[in-house]
Amino acid sequence: MTPRTPDPPRTPDTPRTPNPAAAPPRTPAPPPPYVPGHGLLTGRTAVVTAAAGAGIGGATARRLLEEGARVLVSDTHARRLAQTQAALAAEFGAGRVAAQLCDVTDETQVQALFDTAVRLHGGLDVLVHNAGLGGTAELADMSDDQWHRVLDVTLTGTMRCTRAALRHFRDAKNAQGAQGVRRTGVIVNNASVVGWRAQAGQAHYAAAKAGVMALTRCAAVEAAAYGVRVNAVAPSLALHPHLVKVTSAELLQELTAREAFGRHAEPWEVANVIVLLASDYTSYMTGETVSVSSRHP
Numbered sequence: 575m576t577p578r579t580p581d582p583p584r585t586p587d588t589p590r591t592p593n594p595a596a597a598p599p600r601t602p603a604p605p606p607p608y609v610p611g612h613g614l615l616t617g618r619t620a621v622v623t624a625a626a627g628a629g630i631g632g633a634t635a636r637r638l639l640e641e642g643a644r645v646l647v648s649d650t651h652a653r654r655l656a657q658t659q660a661a662l663a664a665e666f667g668a669g670r671v672a673a674q675l676c677d678v679t680d681e682t683q684v685q686a687l688f689d690t691a692v693r694l695h696g697g698l699d700v701l702v703h704n705a706g707l708g709g710t711a712e713l714a715d716m717s718d719d720q721w722h723r724v725l726d727v728t729l730t731g732t733m734r735c736t737r738a739a740l741r742h743f744r745d746a747k748n749a750q751g752a753q754g755v756r757r758t759g760v761i762v763n764n765a766s767v768v769g770w771r772a773q774a775g776q777a778h779y780a781a782a783k784a785g786v787m788a789l790t791r792c793a794a795v796e797a798a799a800y801g802v803r804v805n806a807v808a809p810s811l812a813l814h815p816h817l818v819k820v821t822s823a824e825l826l827q828e829l830t831a832r833e834a835f836g837r838h839a840e841p842w843e844v845a846n847v848i849v850l851l852a853s854d855y856t857s858y859m860t861g862e863t864v865s866v867s868s869r870h871p
Contacts, residue, residue: 602837609846614853616642620700621691623678623735626654630764630812630848631704633841637849639666643700646691648676678705678731688738697746700852701739704764705731706782710775721778728782729789732763736793740802747800761797762851763790763806767869770808783808787863794861803860805851810867812839834868 620638625631626649635647639662647662649655652675659673672694676687691698707727711720743759768776769783787806794804811833833839844866850856851864 603835605837605840606843608842611637611640611642614641614849614855615700618642618699619644619646619691619695619697620702620852621646621648621687621698621739622702622704623648623676623687623731624705625649626651626658628841629704630809630841630844631702632658633845634702634704634848635662635671637842637845638700638702638852639670641849641853644670644672644695646672646674646687646694648674648687650675650677678703678734679726681734684734684738687735688742692742698739698742699759701735701759701761702764702848702852703732703735703761705735706764706766708776708779711778712775713777716778724778725782725785728779729785732786733789736761736763736789736804740793740797743797743802744800758801758803759797760852761790761793761802761804762848763804764848765790765806765808765863767808767810767865767867769863770865770871771869790863791861798860803851803856805856805860806863807844807847807851808863808865808867808870809839809844810865810869812841812844812866832869839866 615638620643622631622635622638622645625635625647631647631649635645635658638645645662647655647658649658655673655675659671663671672690674687674690676683678684688698705727707724709720709724711717739759739761746759763786765786766779766783768780769785769787771780773780787808790804790806797804847864847866851859
């Protein structure tokens with residue numbers, strides 16, 4: 575049997591020597607045209623974590639607004655969060671965009687985030703949990719602190735936000751039940767193809783993302799009792815300016831060549847799938863992790 579070449583992580587931060595022979599050269603497909611909104615989430619309220627900047631979270635916030643939603647964006651970086659809110663509010667209206675600092679490792683801040691959504695908009699319809707932390711360390715040399723930090727942000731942070739959203743949805747259903755009102759909720763978590771595939775130096779990140787997938791499946795079974803769907807996306811290489819700053823051009827070229835289309839994904843292409851999962855077009859879909867790439871095993 576031919577030995578199998580390890581696949582790259584979603585966040586390509588492994589410091590290794592690029593291997594140009596790892597994938598055959600190909601002519602990359604051009605990026606598709608940007609898809610306009612279709613009002614899929616008109617009138618709904620969404621919370622997006624780790625939404626400051628030009629990555630998947632920021633792209634998702636924009637797509638939700640383009641689909642008609644009101645959006646509460648959160649992040650730990652105050653300056654970038656303020657800039658994101660200002661830019662989106664200028665384009666979509668201040669009444670549809672709010673922002674709040676939130677560290678997903680702090681339960682008090684997580685609760686405050688959801689309380690703000692209720693205070694501003696009377697409730698919550700969609701949670702997109704995007705917060706995660708990567709890093710590179712061989713397991714034999716990995717410290718407990720490195721392990722715990724990645725797991726706390728990426729997996730436990732997902733649990734905290736999923737739990738807070740589920741409590742809100744459950745309580746809202748109970749309150750509305752007596753009036754015969756039917757209102758559903760949606761949670762979309764951001765996992766990674768690394769949750770399926772082995773990668774040296776990524777044991778903590780891979781374990782966390784595999785945990786996000788398992789958490790999503792279990793939460794979906796429990797949430798179905800009160801009309802809530804829980805799914806996840808698993809991107810591979812979605813390029814944005816911050817990633818370019820911390821990754822060598824040679825490594826990005828190799829990782830890009832491994833993709834089926836011979837190019838990286840645009841963050842908004844991942845956001846498109848998130849919006850689809852948040853919409854009524856996937857009303858019978860729950861507990862699934864959707865690979866936004868060709869990197870599913």
